[in-house]
Amino acid sequence: MRNHQIRKTIYTIAGLIFILNVLSSISAAQEFEFQNTVVAGGSDKFVEVQHVVIRGSNFDIGKKIGDLAKIDGASIPSSGNQILNRAKREYLEKNYPVHVDRMKGLAAAFGLNFNNDSYDFSHLFQKQMARPGCSVTFYPASSTETGHNILSRNYDFITGDLTGRKPKGDRLAMMARPFILEIYPDEGYSSLSICAFDYLGGVLDGINSEGLAVSILAEEESGNKVGREPGNEVGLHELMSMRYLLDNCKNVMEAKQALLTLKHYYSFIPCHYIIADRSGKSFIFEFSPARNRNYIIDGNGPQCVTNHLVSLHPKIEDFPETGLNWSMRRYKKLEETIRTKKKFSIDEITAINYSVAVPPNKSGHPQAAPVRTLWYAQYDLEDLTLQVKFYLGEKPDPENEKKVILEYSPFKVFKLIL
Numbered sequence: 001m002r003n004h005q006i007r008k009t010i011y012t013i014a015g016l017i018f019i020l021n022v023l024s025s026i027s028a029a030q031e032f033e034f035q036n037t038v039v040a041g042g043s044d045k046f047v048e049v050q051h052v053v054i055r056g057s058n059f060d061i062g063k064k065i066g067d068l069a070k071i072d073g074a075s076i077p078s079s080g081n082q083i084l085n086r087a088k089r090e091y092l093e094k095n096y097p098v099h100v101d102r103m104k105g106l107a108a109a110f111g112l113n114f115n116n117d118s119y120d121f122s123h124l125f126q127k128q129m130a131r132p133g134c135s136v137t138f139y140p141a142s143s144t145e146t147g148h149n150i151l152s153r154n155y156d157f158i159t160g161d162l163t164g165r166k167p168k169g170d171r172l173a174m175m176a177r178p179f180i181l182e183i184y185p186d187e188g189y190s191s192l193s194i195c196a197f198d199y200l201g202g203v204l205d206g207i208n209s210e211g212l213a214v215s216i217l218a219e220e221e222s223g224n225k226v227g228r229e230p231g232n233e234v235g236l237h238e239l240m241s242m243r244y245l246l247d248n249c250k251n252v253m254e255a256k257q258a259l260l261t262l263k264h265y266y267s268f269i270p271c272h273y274i275i276a277d278r279s280g281k282s283f284i285f286e287f288s289p290a291r292n293r294n295y296i297i298d299g300n301g302p303q304c305v306t307n308h309l310v311s312l313h314p315k316i317e318d319f320p321e322t323g324l325n326w327s328m329r330r331y332k333k334l335e336e337t338i339r340t341k342k343k344f345s346i347d348e349i350t351a352i353n354y355s356v357a358v359p360p361n362k363s364g365h366p367q368a369a370p371v372r373t374l375w376y377a378q379y380d381l382e383d384l385t386l387q388v389k390f391y392l393g394e395k396p397d398p399e400n401e402k403k404v405i406l407e408y409s410p411f412k413v414f415k416l417i418l
Contacts, residue, residue, distance in 0.1 A: 107119070212276075251277040
C-alpha cells in the first residue's frame with residue numbers, strides 16, 4: 001500500500017511538471033510578437049523607413065533580424081580567418097551573452113551552424129558605407145520647460161550611392177533603408193533605436209527602458225591627424241558599442257564603466273558618443289587620435305557635440321579666429337545658443353537643431369549627391385518616446401537657382417511600451 005502511494009505521488013508530481021512545461025511553452029509562444037510597418041517614405045521617395053517591433057527571446061530577435069536581412073539580399077560570406085572568428089565569439093560569450101543569443105538566431109536564419117568558425121555572426125553589414133556628420137545636444141530636465149530630459153539630434157549624411165553620385169536605375173542610396181528597431185528581449189533592457197549599416201548591432205541613436213539615451217557621431221580629426229585604419233577585430237565595432245549600452249546599462253555611471261572596460265575597434269571610421277540618463281547627467285566619450293587613451297567629458301547643463309574632438313578643443317574661446325571648419329561652426333553656434341537662457345521649450349530645442357542643419361544648397365555638380373540632414377530625432381527620457389522626421393527628397397527652388405526645397409516626412413512618435 002505504501003509503495004502504491006509513493007508511486008501515485010511520483011506520477012502526480014511528474015504530471016504537474018509536464019503540465020507546467022506545456023503551459024510554459026504556450027506562454028513563451030504567446031509572448032513572441034513581430035510587426036514590420038513602413039512609417040516614412042516609400043519606393044518613390046529617397047527613403048523607405050521600416051518600424052520593426054520584436055518581442056521575444058534574443059534568439060528570436062536575432063532570427064527575425066536575419067530574416068529581414070535576407071529579404072534585402074544580405075548574405076553571410078565564409079571567412080578564412082577561423083581563429084579570429086573563434087576569438088570574437090569567445091570574447092562576446094564572456095562579455096556580451098545577450099548578443100551571442102542573437103548571433104545564434106542570425107545563424108539559424110541563414111541555415112548555418114553557429115559553431116562553424118568559418119563564419120562571423122557578430123554582425124551583418126548592409127552594403128553601404130560613408131562618413132556621417134551630425135549635431136547632437138542633450139538638455140537636462142533642469143533646462144527644459146517640460147521638466148523632461150531631452151536628447152535632440154540631427155543626422156547628416158550623403159544622399160548618394162557607393163560612388164558618391166546620385167543613384168541611377170535600381171541602385172539605392174546608401175541611407176535609403178534605415179529602420180526603427182523596437183525590441184523587447186527576454187534578457188537585457190528593451191530599447192527603441194534608429195539603425196543602419198549593421199542589421200544586428202547598427203545603432204545610430206536610441207533609448208532604452210531605463211531612460212538611457214545614446215547617440216553616435218563621426219569624429220573627423222583622428223583620420224586627419226594619423227590616418228584611418230578600419231579593421232575587423234575582436235571586440236565591439238563603433239556602432240555595436242551603442243547596442244551594448246542599450247542592452248546592458250541603466251544610467252550614465254554604468255555606461256562609463258562599460259565603455260572603459262569594453263574592447264573597441266572601428267570597422268569604418270573613428271566615432272565618438274554622447275550618452276545621457278534620466279538623472280540629467282550626460283557625457284561625451286572619445287578616443288585619442290592614436291586610440292591609446294579614452295576621454296570622458298561630463299556635461300554641466302546642456303551639452304552639445306558635433307564632429308571634432310571635444311577633448312582637444314574644450315572651449316570655444318580657444319577655437320581659431322578664422323577658418324573654422326563645418327563641425328566647429330556648428331558646435332560654436334550650438335554652444336553659444338544653449339547658454340543664452342536657463343530653460344528651453346520643445347519648439348526652441350527643435351529650432352536650435354534646425355539652425356545647424358545642412359543648408360538647402362544645390363549640389364555643385366549635376367552628378368554629385370549632396371549631404372543632407374536625413375533625420376531629426378528627439379528623445380524624451382521620461383516618456384521613453386522618439387519623435388522623428390525623415391528626409392524624403394528635394395526639388396529646385398523656383399526663386400533661387402542655387403537652392404533647393406527639401407521635403408520631409410511628418411513627425412512620427414514612437415514609444416516604448418513596458
